[in-house]
Amino acid sequence: MAQDSSQLHRVVVLVDANSNPFELGCATEVFGLRRSAELGRELYDFTLCSAEPHTLMRDGFFTLSGVPGLEAADSADTLIVPNRPDVEVPRRPAVLDAVRRAHARGARLVGFCSGAFTLAEAGVLDGRRATAHWQWADAFRARFPDVQLEPDVLFVDDGGILTAAGSAAALDLGLYLVRRDHGAEVANAVSRRLVFAAHRDGGQRQFVERPVxxxxxxxxxxxxxxxxxxxxxxxxxxxxxxxxxxxxxxxxxxxxxxxxxxxxxxxxxxxxxxxxxxxxxxxxxxxxxxxxxxxxxxxxxxxxxxxxxxxxxxxxxxxxxxxxxxxx
The missing domain is CATH 1.10.10.60 (Homeodomain-like)
Incomplete structure (x- = not known):
C-alpha cells in the first residue's frame, strides 16, 4: 500500500536571496531523499519555498526557480529558515513574517549556520539559547544582545527552536532531528547513506584543531x-x-x-x-x-x-x- 504523504511530518526549507547551497543540500539530503527502498517507508514530506519566483543563490552560483511560494511555509511542521553570508543585510519582511507565523502556530524552527540571524531578526530567539558560526559570534551578540549565544558548540536544541553552526554541523543537527523523530536505528541508517558520523553531541566544539x-x-x-x-x-x-x-x-x-x-x-x-x-x-x-x-x-x-x-x-x-x- 502506498504511503500517505499527508501523514508525514512536513519539512519546508525557506530559501531567500543569496542563500548558501551547502546547507540547502544538507537539508535535502537528510530530509528530502526517498527512503522507502532502504527503510521500507518514507520519513518526511519535503519541499522548498521562496518569496520570489526566481531566487539567486549565494554569489550567483545558480538561480533557483519552480518552487512554491511562501504559502508553503504555513503548512510546515518543521521550517528551516534562510541562511546566507551577508549577515548584515536585513531579511525581507515577507520572509520574517513567514517565520513569525510558523512560530506562533507551534512549528519547529531550524536555523543552519547564519540562519540564527534570520530567527533573531524575526524576534523568536529573544531570551533563548542559540548558536551560529563562530566567525559571526561578535556580530551576532552586538545585534541581538537578548539572545543567549553559545558560539563554541555544534548545535543547540532550545525546545521548538534549534540552531546549528556552519557547514557540517547542519548534518549533525539534521541527524539529531531524525534520531529524535524516528529513533537511533533510522538515524544510523540515514548516517550510513551519508557516510557521516551517526551521532556527535551538540555540545562538542565547533572548531577542532587538527595539526598536520x-x-x-x-x-x-x-x-x-x-x-x-x-x-x-x-x-x-x-x-x-x-x-x-x-x-x-x-x-x-x-x-x-x-x-x-x-x-x-x-x-x-x-x-x-x-x-x-x-x-x-x-x-x-x-x-x-x-x-x-x-x-x-x-x-x-x-x-x-x-x-x-x-x-x-x-x-x-x-x-x-x-x-x-x-x-x-
Whole structure:
C-alpha cells in the first residue's frame, strides 16, 4: 500500500536571496531523499519555498526557480529558515513574517549556520539559547544582545527552536532531528547513506584543531572501533588509553583535538546510542539494556536516556519500539 504523504511530518526549507547551497543540500539530503527502498517507508514530506519566483543563490552560483511560494511555509511542521553570508543585510519582511507565523502556530524552527540571524531578526530567539558560526559570534551578540549565544558548540536544541553552526554541523543537527523523530536505528541508517558520523553531541566544539602530523598516525579510529565492540564491559578512560598505548592525558588531548569532546563523554554517548538501539529492537528488560550497553544500572540508564532524548525508557519504547508494540 502506498504511503500517505499527508501523514508525514512536513519539512519546508525557506530559501531567500543569496542563500548558501551547502546547507540547502544538507537539508535535502537528510530530509528530502526517498527512503522507502532502504527503510521500507518514507520519513518526511519535503519541499522548498521562496518569496520570489526566481531566487539567486549565494554569489550567483545558480538561480533557483519552480518552487512554491511562501504559502508553503504555513503548512510546515518543521521550517528551516534562510541562511546566507551577508549577515548584515536585513531579511525581507515577507520572509520574517513567514517565520513569525510558523512560530506562533507551534512549528519547529531550524536555523543552519547564519540562519540564527534570520530567527533573531524575526524576534523568536529573544531570551533563548542559540548558536551560529563562530566567525559571526561578535556580530551576532552586538545585534541581538537578548539572545543567549553559545558560539563554541555544534548545535543547540532550545525546545521548538534549534540552531546549528556552519557547514557540517547542519548534518549533525539534521541527524539529531531524525534520531529524535524516528529513533537511533533510522538515524544510523540515514548516517550510513551519508557516510557521516551517526551521532556527535551538540555540545562538542565547533572548531577542532587538527595539526598536520609529523609523527606516526595518531588516529583514534582503531580504539573507537574496539570500544564500540566492548561497550558492555567496564570500560574506563584508563582502559581506552591502554588500548591506544598512550597515557590517559595524551588520550584526552587526542579526543579534544580530533573529536572535540572528552573520552568519557564520547563513551557515554555511544552507550546511550546502543541502549536506544536495543530498546528499538524490542528488548523490554531495562536491566538487560543497562548491562549490555554498559550503563550498569537501570537508574543510570533512565538518567542518561532522559538527558540525551528527553524521554524515559518506557516513553522511548512507545515512540520508537517495534511497530507491533506501538500499535498494540
Amino acid at each position: 602530523p609529523d609523527a606516526p598516525d595518531e588516529s583514534l579510529a582503531p580504539v573507537l572501533e574496539w570500544a564500540r565492540e566492548h561497550l558492555a564491559e567496564p570500560l574506563t578512560v584508563e582502559t581506552l588509553a591502554a588500548r591506544a598505548a598512550v597515557s590517559p592525558a595524551t588520550l584526552h588531548r587526542r579526543f579534544r583535538a580530533q573529536l572535540g569532546t572528552t573520552p568519557l563523554a564520547w563513551l557515554n554517548g555511544e552507550r546511550v546510542a546502543l541502549a536506544c538501539r536495543l530498546i528499538e529492537r524490542g528488548e523490554v528488560r531495562l536491566d538487560v539494556v543497562a548491562r549490555e550497553s554498559g550503563l550498569g544500572t537501570t537508574a543510570n540508564l533512565r538518567a542518561r536516556l532522559r538527558r540525551e532524548t528527553g524521554l524515559s525508557p518506557s516513553a522511548y519504547r512507545v515512540r520508537f519500539g517495534p511497530e507491533q508494540e506501538r500499535l498494540g
